[in-house]
Amino acid sequence: MKPRLQTDFQAELKSDSLAFALLGAATAVVQVRAGMALPQALAGAFANPAITPQARGAIQDVAYRAMRQLGRSEALVAAMAPKAPDPLVGALLAAALPLMGAGEDGPAPYEAFTVVDQAVTAAGAHPDTVRAKGMVNALLRRFLRERDTLLADVLQQPLARWNYPQWWIDAAITAYPQDWEQVLAAGNVAPPLTLRVNTRKGTVEAYLELLAQSGIGARRIGPSAVRLDKPVGVHLVPGFDSGLVSVQDAAAQLAANLLDVQDGMRVLDACAAPGGKTGHILELADADVTALDVDPQRLARVRENLDRLELSATLLAAGAQGRDWWDGEPFDRILADVPCTASGIVRRHPDIRWLRRKGDTLQLATLSAQILDNLWQMLRPNGKLLFVTCSLWPQESEAQAAAFAVRNRATRLDAPGQLLPAGGAEQDHDGLFYALFQKDATDVKDA
Numbered sequence: 267m268k269p270r271l272q273t274d275f276q277a278e279l280k281s282d283s284l285a286f287a288l289l290g291a292a293t294a295v296v297q298v299r300a301g302m303a304l305p306q307a308l309a310g311a312f313a314n315p316a317i318t319p320q321a322r323g324a325i326q327d328v329a330y331r332a333m334r335q336l337g338r339s340e341a342l343v344a345a346m347a348p349k350a351p352d353p354l355v356g357a358l359l360a361a362a363l364p365l366m367g368a369g370e371d372g373p374a375p376y377e378a379f380t381v382v383d384q385a386v387t388a389a390g391a392h393p394d395t396v397r398a399k400g401m402v403n404a405l406l407r408r409f410l411r412e413r414d415t416l417l418a419d420v421l422q423q424p425l426a427r428w429n430y431p432q433w434w435i436d437a438a439i440t441a442y443p444q445d446w447e448q449v450l451a452a453g454n455v456a457p458p459l460t461l462r463v464n465t466r467k468g469t470v471e472a473y474l475e476l477l478a479q480s481g482i483g484a485r486r487i488g489p490s491a492v493r494l495d496k497p498v499g500v501h502l503v504p505g506f507d508s509g510l511v512s513v514q515d516a517a518a519q520l521a522a523n524l525l526d527v528q529d530g531m532r533v534l535d536a537c538a539a540p541g542g543k544t545g546h547i548l549e550l551a552d553a554d555v556t557a558l559d560v561d562p563q564r565l566a567r568v569r570e571n572l573d574r575l576e577l578s579a580t581l582l583a584a585g586a587q588g589r590d591w592w593d594g595e596p597f598d599r600i601l602a603d604v605p606c607t608a609s610g611i612v613r614r615h616p617d618i619r620w621l622r623r624k625g626d627t628l629q630l631a632t633l634s635a636q637i638l639d640n641l642w643q644m645l646r647p648n649g650k651l652l653f654v655t656c657s658l659w660p661q662e663s664e665a666q667a668a669a670f671a672v673r674n675r676a677t678r679l680d681a682p683g684q685l686l687p688a689g690g691a692e693q694d695h696d697g698l699f700y701a702l703f704q705k706d707a708t709d710v711k712d713a
């Protein structure tokens with residue numbers, strides 16, 4: 267039996283070295299391969315008290331690149347290695363190869379020979395990789411020598427070409443026979459940092475001026491949406507800590523306006539955490555908002571975000587498919603940002619494609635249908651329910667919306683429907699789905 271992988275081993279490497287970043291990222295990659303979400307895996311790597319903010323940034327950058335290129339890197343390793351390497355060795359190679367021009371993630375950020383040298387140093391510093399030091403060296407050097415031939419060979423495989431599992435590629439082709447290549451490619455581009463200006467505290471124009479004074483290039487890409495030319499850490503964003511702005515994708519910023527909340531309305535934000543849309547609703551209207559989420563830890567982040575914005579809501583930790591938390595008073599507006607596969611936000615969460623299984627779509631769509639039917643019963647006649655998912659799969663989005671409308675005799679109002687992920691000068695947003703429903707005033711179906 268193989269010994270347990272030592273993911274918490276503290277290697278004796280300088281924390282500002284690339285070797286340290288490669289090993290930290292490889293440890294995260296190996297845990298994602300075992301089923302853990304990347305942010306959770308990175309939190310483990312960041313728990314080391316000696317780690318500097320720069321080292322943290324470097325590990326995160328290498329790990330995210332590794333996730334976006336994992337299919338290609340694993341195919342390259344399979345093509346070069348006589349037998350499959352141990353998991354941490356494979357992960358170290360998957361962390362190193364994208365830094366050597368194996369992928370499409372922009373220009374290689376380091377000299378290729380530096381990457382080889384540092385990957386070998388990293389291998390030598392961990393008990394689970396030390397015996398493979400020579401193999402890491404030989405394989406990465408071979409890649410440098412035979413790069414073009416090796417790439418031409420592995421790029422024949424869709425997994426290596428697109429960096430998604432085959433079932434995901436098939437699902438994209440089925441759902442978007444015209445646009446599937448563009449959809450897959452959009453998920454492989456590192457996302458920008460998009461902000462939402464809190465219009466309770468200032469105008470978009472004034473905020474753009476503040477950014478200019480701080481030497482930060484930015485552009486307006488939506489009514490309250492400002493995209494920075496280059497992402498920076500949130501605490502370096504002017505006015506972030508004082509609630510002048512929040513981080514929110516431009517497509518997600520459509521929700522609060524579509525919901526059309528007026529002062530005094532009773533609003534339910536049914537799957538609220540971390541509270542991006544809750545905050546936006548409260549920035550736009552003096553409403554009585556209940557923010558519900560099944561996960562108490564995630565709900566704590568709603569509180570943090572609202573505190574930062576100096577706004578308030580009633581927070582409840584409960585499942586939106588149940589009603590034991592409800593006081594029986596109907597809501598004027600309901601936002602149902604239901605749990606989904608998150609296939610529309612893979613540019614932000616590149617680990618998702620490697621963690622999801624094909625069967626997850628149906629399972630999540632079934633839960634979401636229960637949530638939507640339940641919430642509909644809590645809506646006042648003439649009230650509006652906005653159904654949102656960050657999925658690209660019709661089972662979770664359009665087919666779900668159509669079936670819901672039929673089951674509940676809901677009137678469908680104008681809303682964007684499926685937004686495909688896009689990155690460009692004018693439009694830049696995640697792949698979200700919006701459907702808006704109104705309850706007929708004569709609908710007396712009892713709760």
Ligand SMILES: C[S@@+](CC[C@H](N)C(=O)[O-])C[C@H]1O[C@@H](n2cnc3c(N)ncnc32)[C@H](O)[C@@H]1O
Nearest residue numbers: 537538539540541542543560561585586603605
């Ligand atoms: C897409 S996220 C919501 C994002 C949030 N609306 C925002 O804009 O920041 C979905 C949320 O649904 C929550 N969730 C999952 N299952 C749930 C359930 N059965 N009832 C209520 N919330 C649930 C998850 O914990 C997660 O926070």
